[in-house]
Amino acid sequence: MASLAMRTPAEPPMNKKFSPTFCAHVSIPALLCVLLGVGCSANGDANGVPNPSSAAGNGSGASPGGPGVGGGGVASGGATQTAGGANASGGGNTQQSACTSQTQQPSSAPIRRLTRNEFNNTVAELLGDTTSPAINLPPEVLGNGFSNDAAQQTVSADLVSGYRDVAADVASRAVQSTSLAKLAPCAASATSSTSQDSCAQTFINSWVPKAYRRALVAGEADALLALEKSVTSGDTFTSGLAAVIEAVLQSPDFLYRPEFGVADATQPSLRRPTGEEMATRLSYMFWGSPPDDTLRAAAASGELITSEGILKNAKRLLDADKSHGIVKFFFDSLLPITTLTDQTRDPVKYPNFSPQMGSYMRQETEKFLDNQIFAENGSLPSIFTANYTFVNEPLAKFYGISGVTGTTFQKVPLDPAQRRGLLTQGSIMTGTTVTNSTNPVLRGSFILNKLMCMNISLPSDPAVLALVAVPVDVTGATARDRYTAHSKQTLCQGCHRLIDPVGFALENYDAVGQYRTTENNVTIDASGKVPGATDNVTGAVQLAQQLADSVQVQQCFAQHWIEYGYGRTLHSTSPEDACLQEKVNSAFKTSGYNVKQLLLDLTQTTAFQYLPAKE
Numbered sequence: 001m002a003s004l005a006m007r008t009p010a011e012p013p014m015n016k017k018f019s020p021t022f023c024a025h026v027s028i029p030a031l032l033c034v035l036l037g038v039g040c041s042a043n044g045d046a047n048g049v050p051n052p053s054s055a056a057g058n059g060s061g062a063s064p065g066g067p068g069v070g071g072g073g074v075a076s077g078g079a080t081q082t083a084g085g086a087n088a089s090g091g092g093n094t095q096q097s098a099c100t101s102q103t104q105q106p107s108s109a110p111i112r113r114l115t116r117n118e119f120n121n122t123v124a125e126l127l128g129d130t131t132s133p134a135i136n137l138p139p140e141v142l143g144n145g146f147s148n149d150a151a152q153q154t155v156s157a158d159l160v161s162g163y164r165d166v167a168a169d170v171a172s173r174a175v176q177s178t179s180l181a182k183l184a185p186c187a188a189s190a191t192s193s194t195s196q197d198s199c200a201q202t203f204i205n206s207w208v209p210k211a212y213r214r215a216l217v218a219g220e221a222d223a224l225l226a227l228e229k230s231v232t233s234g235d236t237f238t239s240g241l242a243a244v245i246e247a248v249l250q251s252p253d254f255l256y257r258p259e260f261g262v263a264d265a266t267q268p269s270l271r272r273p274t275g276e277e278m279a280t281r282l283s284y285m286f287w288g289s290p291p292d293d294t295l296r297a298a299a300a301s302g303e304l305i306t307s308e309g310i311l312k313n314a315k316r317l318l319d320a321d322k323s324h325g326i327v328k329f330f331f332d333s334l335l336p337i338t339t340l341t342d343q344t345r346d347p348v349k350y351p352n353f354s355p356q357m358g359s360y361m362r363q364e365t366e367k368f369l370d371n372q373i374f375a376e377n378g379s380l381p382s383i384f385t386a387n388y389t390f391v392n393e394p395l396a397k398f399y400g401i402s403g404v405t406g407t408t409f410q411k412v413p414l415d416p417a418q419r420r421g422l423l424t425q426g427s428i429m430t431g432t433t434v435t436n437s438t439n440p441v442l443r444g445s446f447i448l449n450k451l452m453c454m455n456i457s458l459p460s461d462p463a464v465l466a467l468v469a470v471p472v473d474v475t476g477a478t479a480r481d482r483y484t485a486h487s488k489q490t491l492c493q494g495c496h497r498l499i500d501p502v503g504f505a506l507e508n509y510d511a512v513g514q515y516r517t518t519e520n521n522v523t524i525d526a527s528g529k530v531p532g533a534t535d536n537v538t539g540a541v542q543l544a545q546q547l548a549d550s551v552q553v554q555q556c557f558a559q560h561w562i563e564y565g566y567g568r569t570l571h572s573t574s575p576e577d578a579c580l581q582e583k584v585n586s587a588f589k590t591s592g593y594n595v596k597q598l599l600l601d602l603t604q605t606t607a608f609q610y611l612p613a614k615e
Contacts, residue, residue, distance in 0.1 A: 098575065100579070104576075106611060111150060115140055117288060119133075146330070174245050175238040175239075184207075187199055200228045204225060210290060259611060272609065272611065279299040307604055314600050318596060324374060340362050340427060341358045352512070360398075362427055383548075384545070386421045388414060391404055423506075423544045424513075433512075438509070439479070441500065444499035444504075445499055451557075452556050479507055487500055504527065558588045561598055
């Protein structure tokens with residue numbers, strides 16, 4: 001596969017090490033302070049309206065002889081991100097490429113902090129602690145929608161205090177006899193001062209580099225050993241080791257992923273991440289956890305300074321079971337499925353729905369996506385058009401599917417007249433409904449905002465909000481009757497002409513996702529269409545096909561993965577981000593919109609393989 005990054009001759013291995021100063025008193029506030037230096041409009045018009053004439057283009061990628069390789073395919077995007085995202089509004093075949101020798105430069109590589117999920121995964125790997133301790137930390141700002149937007153990772157007093165408490169708890173568990181025997185086998189026999197010094201030195205030299213995800217620099221091991229000896233002298237040896245663990249877990253070198261890089265041999269204005277830094281980029285992107293021994297060895301050998309070496313290791317990581325957890329996390333963040341157990345419905349109107357049923361729905365979606373991406377052909381369009389799902393006996397009865405027994409989820413075919421792919425699953429229909437009645441605006445908004453990156457939002461002016469709220473006296477037998485009356489307000493038309501047709505096409509599913517053909521004994525009109533589409537559709541099965549064929553959906557999906565994988569938000573004003581999207585969109589199209597290949601392609605861009613000259 002051709003790399004999407006700028007190509008350079010193979011460089012010698014990078015040997016530059018970080019040189020942070022370790023404070024012996026381990027003051028987390030002082031350590032973090034170092035790093036701290038470091039919708040719809042008011043008139044009702046919709047932001048993010050797609051251009052109906054947008055189509056797949058033939059973006060030329062990098063110009064011949066330029067530093068970039070891997071152009072061609074679709075033009076720059078199809079998704080319009082108005083709230084800070086990159087404008088990828090598409091274009092016809094004559095649209096000029098966004099990529100030039102200047103715009104192919106990496107635009108941003110902000111320092112990233114471990115998210116709560118990554119913190120949990122990391123201490124599980126390093127210490128065998130599977131208690132998910134970071135759940136006690138303050139939640140992250142959603143930012144790019146995946147809680148890992150580096151620009152939104154601020155530090156509060158509560159977070160600093162939380163880190164201190166979590167580190168103490170994790171360290172105390174780590175030095176319990178069973179855990180310590182695995183972590184530092186020498187500890188049990190270290191009874192003299194000399195043997196304790198030797199054991200502590202061995203532990204520090206073997207464990208701390210894994211925690212910092214790099215080799216230690218001069219003085220770091222000595223400072224940690226001094227900390228251990230100071231605590232041990234007034235307490236016990238295990239307390240001294242616990243102090244080392246506690247200090248490391250509060251260190252910026254653990255909590256953050258700093259990247260200093262080295263100058264590129266052939267283009268001194270650019271920097272490459274060191275081998276260790278690239279290993280960290282790869283492992284957290286595909287596993288959400290620190291590099292394993294194999295990846296660290298690849299970093300040490302210099303393998304991670306070439307596109308081919310990066311791709312080779314990315315494939316290994318993606319083929320491992322751990323990568324399934326990252327894909328699950330991505331979709332859990334993107335889709336409205338994590339709160340299904342909190343949904344409540346009138347038990348008289350919906351006697352078959354319960355929090356347990358909500359849990360089954362979430363499992364259905366997660367198992368379906370895992371199977372579709374890793375076991376089937378893995379294309380984005382097929383996620384919308386697949387003719388099967390996974391159910392257990394209770395969920396099968398809920399859907400009216402016969403022949404399924406037991407609590408184990410089984411793959412079953414769908415009735416093609418009623419259901420198809422992801423969109424028609426109970427999790428999506430229930431997750432986009434918050435009351436006992438369906439709301440085509442909420443359902444349509446989910447598709448436009450999350451699947452098409454249009455970011456249509458409510459107006460911010462309270463006076464306007466009061467005007468666009470559905471009047472309590474609006475009545476009608478069906479949701480279409482009720483919301484059509486509401487949308488006739490002049491102030492509402494700009495948004496609702498885009499949102500409502502999508503939501504109306506989903507009206508064959510009630511507030512818990514069960515199929516229906518009537519509402520209040522009136523036949524449901526489930527006609528609608530995706531914004532920008534030429535033809536109307538009838539029902540969610542046809543709508544799913546329209547979404548599967550949508551260039552805007554395909555490119556919005558790629559944008560989400562870029563933002564998740566790179567831990568930032570793409571910006572509409574950034575020519576570099578526009579070029580990045582053009583390259584990734586082109587590669588995604590070339591792969592047949594294969595999701596696994598998209599993840600691999602994200603490692604082959606200039607933005608992934610290089611650092612800006614200065615941050």
